Amino acid sequence: MRLNGKTAIVTGGASGFGAGIVRKFVEEGAQVMIADLNLEGAEALAGELGAAARAQQVDVSSATSVAAMAEAALAAFGDLDILVNNAGITHLPKPMDTVTEEEFDRVYAVNMKSVYLTAQALVPGMKARGRGAILNVASTAGLSPRPRLSWYNASKGWMITATKAMAVELAPEGVRVNAICPVAGETPLLKSFMGEDTPETRAKFLATIPIGRFSTPQDMGNTACFLCSDEAGMITGTALEVDGGRCI
Numbered sequence: 651m652r653l654n655g656k657t658a659i660v661t662g663g664a665s666g667f668g669a670g671i672v673r674k675f676v677e678e679g680a681q682v683m684i685a686d687l688n689l690e691g692a693e694a695l696a697g698e699l700g701a702a703a704r705a706q707q708v709d710v711s712s713a714t715s716v717a718a719m720a721e722a723a724l725a726a727f728g729d730l731d732i733l734v735n736n737a738g739i740t741h742l743p744k745p746m747d748t749v750t751e752e753e754f755d756r757v758y759a760v761n762m763k764s765v766y767l768t769a770q771a772l773v774p775g776m777k778a779r780g781r782g783a784i785l786n787v788a789s790t791a792g793l794s795p796r797p798r799l800s801w802y803n804a805s806k807g808w809m810i811t812a813t814k815a816m817a818v819e820l821a822p823e824g825v826r827v828n829a830i831c832p833v834a835g836e837t838p839l840l841k842s843f844m845g846e847d848t849p850e851t852r853a854k855f856l857a858t859i860p861i862g863r864f865s866t867p868q869d870m871g872n873t874a875c876f877l878c879s880d881e882a883g884m885i886t887g888t889a890l891e892v893d894g895g896r897c898i
Contacts, residue, residue: 666837670867861894
């Protein structure tokens, strides 16, 4: 019960790594808002997990929608201890000069602008209370970029730098900010990262991971739980690789 009595928002929490984080947080005693564009998926997960979880529809690229999410969380919880910026999107693997402007704008709105918007909506309250933990779900793509995912790589590199900048500014306010960097996992984005999901492409991808498997939602949940718990009280500004050795 490492998060007993804590309150949390997990964006993109209805599926994939986000759902793994939500499940672990609830298991460890937290009350969690599952914030997702897919309201039906969020409601289904909340229904499975019971009274400790609640669903909220959000478009993390919209200031109005993020503000409504924050208002709903504060109305439900009273205050917020943990924010997990997990929602993310990618463009399909392709040469950098063939990614459309629409694809570029969407990646940056969801992967980058969302961190800015949630900070605007929720950091003031954390500063006022003198406590809080923010976790940004970045990627090994931000540390060891792969070809043909250039603008996605760049968005995750931005997220890592933003994490460190947020951490150093908010540390005196009692707010910790960290990131985790998973390698690709069994999530809805896996096919998008690989371009196609075939035994051959999977084998080629897995060959780059020394431990020999993809990241799982459970891996992310376990790591997020530690970094957002009081056990990690001296850890801020880190971008922890949870990648089976991919970045070595």
